[in-house]
Each structure stands twice: as structure tokens, then as C-alpha cells.
Amino acid sequence: MKLISCVLFLLIFSVRLFAQDKSLAEKAYLHVLQNGFSTAPEFVVITITNANTGESKEICVTATVWFNALEMEYLPNSEKSYIEYLRSNSHSRTFALTKPDALKNIGFVNYHLKHEKRISEIIVKNHLRDSLKKINLLREAAYKEGNLYRRNRRIMLLTFTDSIKKYRNLNPEEDQIIKDLNESVSYEESFDNPKSFDYKKLSEKGLHFMALWRTQIRSSKQKYNELSKESNRLYEKFFQRYYKKYGMNFCHVGFKHGIITFLGDEVAYVGYGIIID
Structure with missing residues (x-):
């Protein structure tokens, strides 16, 4: 009975922890959309599916690069309409692209996330x-x-x-x-x-x-x-x-833990911005 209770507790805790991470990622995503275009654009994490092959992967790019990819995919449109479209998909943050130029713009082929577990442990354990x-x-x-x-x-x-x-x-x-x-x-x-x-x-x-x-x-x-x-x-x-x-x-x-980073405007460097709660 104690074993079952312990397992149930761990399951509930895991679900809550997962939900919290998703919530932080969604809040971070909405924060970046709120800022829109900037001379020092913030990074955003999205899941991209290559609709031609079915391959999907998470990718971290600046908001500017992502908006440019959308223009390549859907033809030029207003920033406002793009943000409204992206905001409506804030929960899953999953998008499909078909055009080679749009996929190339976000570096789809060569992007590979590494050390995710280790980095996540550092963020949590080191507060x-x-x-x-x-x-x-x-x-x-x-x-x-x-x-x-x-x-x-x-x-x-x-x-x-x-x-x-x-x-x-x-x-x-x-x-x-x-x-x-x-x-x-x-x-x-x-x-x-x-x-x-x-x-x-x-x-x-x-x-x-x-x-x-x-x-x-x-x-x-x-x-x-x-x-x-x-x-x-x-x-x-x-x-x-x-x-x-x-x-x-x-x-x-870091983005999935609510840590916002950006690309510097005058000199190309990556910097830390704010924490999303």
C-alpha cells in the first residue's frame, strides 16, 4: 500500500512538474511574441515539422528569423497578423513548413539539441x-x-x-x-x-x-x-x-525553464534578458 501511494505521489508530482515546465515555456513564448520585432531579438523555442518528410524537431531561433521564415512560407504579411497566428498556437508551439527556403532560414537540417538533460539538471539543482x-x-x-x-x-x-x-x-x-x-x-x-x-x-x-x-x-x-x-x-x-x-x-x-536570452544588436553576441515567472 505504501509502495502504491509512493508511486502515485511521484506520478502526480511528475505531471505537475511537467505542466509547470510547459507553462513556463508557453509564457516565455508569449513574452517573445509580445516584444515582436526588435533590434536585439529574443530567442524562442518552437517545434517545426518538415511537411515534405514528416520529420519534426525543436528549434531555438530569434523571433526575427522565425518571422522571416513565415514570410518565406506564407508570403509577406503584416507583423500583427503573424503574431496573432502564432499566439493562437501558443500551447503546442508546433508549426509545419514546406518551402526549402523557410526551412533553411531556421537551420532545420543542421539543428540538433544536445545535453538537454544535463543543462536542465544544472538549471534546477543550481537554482x-x-x-x-x-x-x-x-x-x-x-x-x-x-x-x-x-x-x-x-x-x-x-x-x-x-x-x-x-x-x-x-x-x-x-x-x-x-x-x-x-x-x-x-x-x-x-x-x-x-x-x-x-x-x-x-x-x-x-x-x-x-x-x-x-x-x-x-x-x-x-x-x-x-x-x-x-x-x-x-x-x-x-x-x-x-x-x-x-x-x-x-x-x-533555458527557454523551457523561463530563461529569456537575446541576440545583441550592435555586436553579434548572445546575452541574458529576464526570467519569466
């Missing part, structure tokens, strides 16, 4: 979802702190300039530095590298002037730097290390 959520919290805190710093920075720059002008006029080089600082928040960061163009073009007096300014802002920028540094550390530990080892397989399995 990876919770760890990745911490990155989002740190990013949000750093963003708020960065906005606060940028608002205060202009006032600090005016105060810094006025404090010098009380005793003397700025020379042309110093005046240009102030203009550059006003135009770009990141200008002073180039002086972390003595080999940078901005660093090399300044005279000794100009470098001294920049050193005075950097001393003024150091404490105000410290909290933002600490938050950014910790966020980057966790990003490397809980996302980059696994992506470097498993590649797109990690993004594929």
Missing part, C-alpha cells in the same frame, strides 16, 4: 533561475543609480568649473575638456586607459585637470560602479560560463 533574477535586480538598481548620478553630474560639473574660475580663467585645453565632459558622460572613463586617444592628446596640465575632476566624482559614482561590478560578476558566473560551455543548447533548454 539558476533565482541567481539570474539577482542580476535583474542589480541591473535595475544600477540603472536607477546611474540616472541619479547623471542628473547630479551636470550640477557637479558646473560647481567644479565655477570653483576654478573664482581664481583664474580656464585655458583653451581646459575649456575643451569641460565641453567634452558636458557632451559625454563616458568621456572621463577613457582616462582609465593611458593608451586611449583622449588620454594621449592631453598635455600634462590637461591630465592634471582631468585628475581633479575624477577625484570630485569618484564618491558619487562609487555605488553605481559597485552595483555594475557585482552584476557583471554574477552574469559571468550564472550565464556566461554555461553559454560558453553549451552554446545555443543552453539558450534552448
Whole structure:
């Protein structure tokens, strides 16, 4: 009797766990559809059937690549109509393609998911979802702190300039530095590298002037730097290390656990976005 009860419990637990995974995958799928086209498109996992051969497989592609494949299959249409069609199939996320160009666009032939069981174990046993959520919290805190710093920075720059002008006029080089600082928040960061163009073009007096300014802002920028540094550390530990080892397989399995990844816009890189609950 105890054995039967134990088996029933495990069956119920397995069904619930499976349902939860499906629910997370469906929510992740709907999230990607909601975002639609983007300069940094998110990855989505779908099941594709080659209607010509009957072969089916799960594939992880960006939303943009998937929409392009739909255009090849069904002729160009509006983004809105595609999203409505895809949303109606959010439960199974299974689609049939017939045209060679559409299948080629999503890399159907050469796509093979590997290490699914191992990656899934890593995500569950290492509580990876919770760890990745911490990155989002740190990013949000750093963003708020960065906005606060940028608002205060202009006032600090005016105060810094006025404090010098009380005793003397700025020379042309110093005046240009102030203009550059006003135009770009990141200008002073180039002086972390003595080999940078901005660093090399300044005279000794100009470098001294920049050193005075950097001393003024150091404490105000410290909290933002600490938050950014910790966020980057966790990003490397809980996302980059696994992506470097498993590649797109990690993004594929992660999606089914509600982990959203994306393809960078300016430089082609894969990054972590958010966790879907």
C-alpha cells in the first residue's frame, strides 16, 4: 500500500512538474511574441515539422528569423497578423513548413539539441533561475543609480568649473575638456586607459585637470560602479560560463525553464534578458 501511494505521489508530482515546465515555456513564448520585432531579438523555442518528410524537431531561433521564415512560407504579411497566428498556437508551439527556403532560414537540417538533460539538471539543482533574477535586480538598481548620478553630474560639473574660475580663467585645453565632459558622460572613463586617444592628446596640465575632476566624482559614482561590478560578476558566473560551455543548447533548454536570452544588436553576441515567472 505504501509502495502504491509512493508511486502515485511521484506520478502526480511528475505531471505537475511537467505542466509547470510547459507553462513556463508557453509564457516565455508569449513574452517573445509580445516584444515582436526588435533590434536585439529574443530567442524562442518552437517545434517545426518538415511537411515534405514528416520529420519534426525543436528549434531555438530569434523571433526575427522565425518571422522571416513565415514570410518565406506564407508570403509577406503584416507583423500583427503573424503574431496573432502564432499566439493562437501558443500551447503546442508546433508549426509545419514546406518551402526549402523557410526551412533553411531556421537551420532545420543542421539543428540538433544536445545535453538537454544535463543543462536542465544544472538549471534546477543550481537554482539558476533565482541567481539570474539577482542580476535583474542589480541591473535595475544600477540603472536607477546611474540616472541619479547623471542628473547630479551636470550640477557637479558646473560647481567644479565655477570653483576654478573664482581664481583664474580656464585655458583653451581646459575649456575643451569641460565641453567634452558636458557632451559625454563616458568621456572621463577613457582616462582609465593611458593608451586611449583622449588620454594621449592631453598635455600634462590637461591630465592634471582631468585628475581633479575624477577625484570630485569618484564618491558619487562609487555605488553605481559597485552595483555594475557585482552584476557583471554574477552574469559571468550564472550565464556566461554555461553559454560558453553549451552554446545555443543552453539558450534552448533555458527557454523551457523561463530563461529569456537575446541576440545583441550592435555586436553579434548572445546575452541574458529576464526570467519569466
